Amino acid sequence: MFTRMLKLRLLNAVAPAYFFAATTATFILHFCLFIPTIFPNPDTSLRSSSALHTTVFLFLMFNALGNYIMTIKYPAESDNEIAIPVCSPRCSDKVDSHYLLNGRHFCKLCRKVIFRRDHHCFFTGNCIGNKNMRYFIMFCIYTSCVCMYSLVLGVAFLTVEYSISFENPLTFLTLLPLSTAYFFMGTISGLQLFLVLMLYIWLGIGLVCAGFCCQQVLLVARGQTWCQMQRGELVDNRSPWRANLKDVFGARWILGLILPVQTVEMYSEDTDGLKQD
Numbered sequence: 001m002f003t004r005m006l007k008l009r010l011l012n013a014v015a016p017a018y019f020f021a022a023t024t025a026t027f028i029l030h031f032c033l034f035i036p037t038i039f040p041n042p043d044t045s046l047r048s049s050s051a052l053h054t055t056v057f058l059f060l061m062f063n064a065l066g067n068y069i070m071t072i073k074y075p076a077e078s079d080n081e082i083a084i085p086v087c088s089p090r091c092s093d094k095v096d097s098h099y100l101l102n103g104r105h106f107c108k109l110c111r112k113v114i115f116r117r118d119h120h121c122f123f124t125g126n127c128i129g130n131k132n133m134r135y136f137i138m139f140c141i142y143t144s145c146v147c148m149y150s151l152v153l154g155v156a157f158l159t160v161e162y163s164i165s166f167e168n169p170l171t172f173l174t175l176l177p178l179s180t181a182y183f184f185m186g187t188i189s190g191l192q193l194f195l196v197l198m199l200y201i202w203l204g205i206g207l208v209c210a211g212f213c214c215q216q217v218l219l220v221a222r223g224q225t226w227c228q229m230q231r232g233e234l235v236d237n238r239s240p241w242r243a244n245l246k247d248v249f250g251a252r253w254i255l256g257l258i259l260p261v262q263t264v265e266m267y268s269e270d271t272d273g274l275k276q277d
């Protein structure tokens, strides 16, 4: 039990570091390698396309990081419960949380009472509940977009710079083992191996985020949380999916799709807690 908790705490510190390292690497690769190499000539039409790519990349990055910050800035914790409360009789002592009442959980990693807890996100080091769910979903969407966009530019860069053909769909399967072998044989540089590794990281994160985001949106539409699903506690939610989505995404949801801003009015937790029960 103690070692499991220690592992979780370690993960809670390593995952944000990994996130920041990947973000920094993506930034550097974009501005130092991809944009100057793929659009090298100061031709008018090409210059405008490099400006377009920079704008798209910065827009996606701004939204991904903006929503990341908002997820941390508006945590899902309950403000009026700071002390560790007594568990409800229904509490199943899970590794990372205690179940309390009215959808409240005590997160052992955050050391806080979390209102309508969904799960603990290790990349943000925060719990995801109904207050920051929207930012979390937008963060997933934009991270997925940044990764896929970087993947396309990375493939373009490898094609232009190292004449690697990606026409054969099997290229992606053999690229990493071949690159690793060539690296140790001294045929290719460390940079090229790093680029190939980044392609796989972008593909991996992109797919995981997209899948996770779809699942999360479905859960929100059904008015359920990841916690409830894991506990096999299917709530008889009578409110329609539109109301459930509006509850999380707010009335000004269109604005929230393009900018990391607050779109949900902060209402009192107590009334909402009663409504939930």
Ligand SMILES: [Zn+2]
Pocket: 107, 108, 109, 110, 111, 119, 120, 121, 125, 126, 127, 128
């Ligand atoms: Zn937590």
